[in-house]
Amino acid sequence: MSASTSIQTPRISVAPMMDWTTRDYRYFARLFNPNIVLYTEMVTTGAMIHGDAARHLDFSQQEHPIVLQLGGSNPQDLATCSKMAQDWGYDEVNLNVGCPSDRVQNNKIGACLMAEPDLVAECIHAMQQAVTIPVTVKHRIGIDEMQSYEEMLHFVDTVAKTGCTHFVVHARIAILQGLSPKENREVPPLRYDDVYRLKRERPHLTIEINGGIKTVAETKAHLAHVDGVMIGREAYHNPYLLAELGELWQLDAPNRFEIMAQMMPYFEQRLAQGAPISVLTRHILGLFQHLAGARKWRQALSGGNAKSLKDVEHAVEMMRQCLEVGA
Incomplete structure (x- = not known):
């Protein structure tokens, strides 16, 4: 079984969201727009390797284009799971370097990996060696004391040396000690200009922006600066936004x-x-x-x-x- 759906430009996607971007939601979301890129919830490598892989990986063919997001930090485990994703028919695989929850930090998953760009590069390299589908990264603009643009740029440059060219950037830092995952989506200020600057300074990379985006007008405004837009909770609470975004490709909005x-x-x-x-x-x-x-x-x-x-x-x-x- 192989991936079959090409991803349209501009790239508009629905963010991976735990307990929300289930296969039932993704089937529903696909009905609004054929071009939106859909992501699974984050799936840990341990759950895939040691658990019920089909429960985590099964999807309907109508869901294409679809990306599996992985959580993990062991290069060999990530390579194994990336190969499983490709064999299952996913169009891409994405590494989570943005989730701030305590549970994933304790397992060295998510945003805490921003402090270890060399390890992330090693992971991405192993994943790339295992598959022919694209391997991408979703990350924050910083964590804790690592809040500067220069530190984010160092992270991106280190990972990009593997040949990875697609970065989805959540335009907030994550405070790993003291803020809940919910607060980390709302309290740290949005710094869209940092993401725009990243695209300006690394024009050869595909940069997709994420964080607080709720309307077609906002989406269009971001697309003047970056290659793609990822929409999170608004796509769940107001899914008809996905239909309205069809105007980016001159699509008729469904009833x-x-x-x-x-x-x-x-x-x-x-x-x-x-x-x-x-x-x-x-x-x-x-x-x-x-x-x-x-x-x-x-x-x-x-x-x-x-x-x-x-x-x-x-x-x-x-x-x-x-x-x-x-x-």
């Missing part, structure tokens, strides 16, 4: 009700596989964000209120009526 019509057979299939209805409906709660009736939609599908596909169908009809009368 929300058409999207739900396409989701229903998928829901049937997943329910037949034993997935609880609540696991499926939680990913579609933001479908009508900012529209009349959005709160009623969320209430109808959350808190155990949706017990069957019939309840989902009733919620869809309720929204039709809300939008028709502007309630």
Whole structure:
């Protein structure tokens, strides 16, 4: 099985998010836009090598283009998992050097690796030797006391010596001691200019910016300076943004009700596989964000209120009526 989908420019992607960018969300997200690059949740090398690999790696062919994000710091383990990703059909593999959680720090995973650029380079080199698909890095602009642009540039230059050319840069530092993962997404200030400068000074590299981006207008503004934009939580809470971003490729935006019509057979299939209805409906709660009736939609599908596909169908009809009368 091999990857088959070319990635379009400009490159727009949905960030890997733990517990959110599951295969159910990714199937849903793909219906909004065929060109958006989708990422898995971060998967640790230990989970893949010693756990149920299929549970972590399986995806629907409709999800292409799709990237597997790995968490780890052992070069040989990362090489093994990269080869598994390629064999499974992923379009790319990405190394997480940005996650600030205590759990991953204790296992030498994520943002703490920014302090060890030589080790990251060794990891990337091993991954590249194992596969023919692209190997990329997602990192912060700094951590803890390493907050200067020059230190980030040293990290990027060290890793780029391996031949790695694609860097996804979260435009915030991470404070590894004292801030929670949630606070690390919100408290450190965004420094977009550092990412723009990186692109200016290393024009041969593909630089994709991440952090706090919520609208089509903001996305376009960033694309004047960098090669790509990665959108995080807004793509989950307001997934129709992905449809609106279709204008970057002159795509027609799909209708929300058409999207739900396409989701229903998928829901049937997943329910037949034993997935609880609540696991499926939680990913579609933001479908009508900012529209009349959005709160009623969320209430109808959350808190155990949706017990069957019939309840989902009733919620869809309720929204039709809300939008028709502007309630």
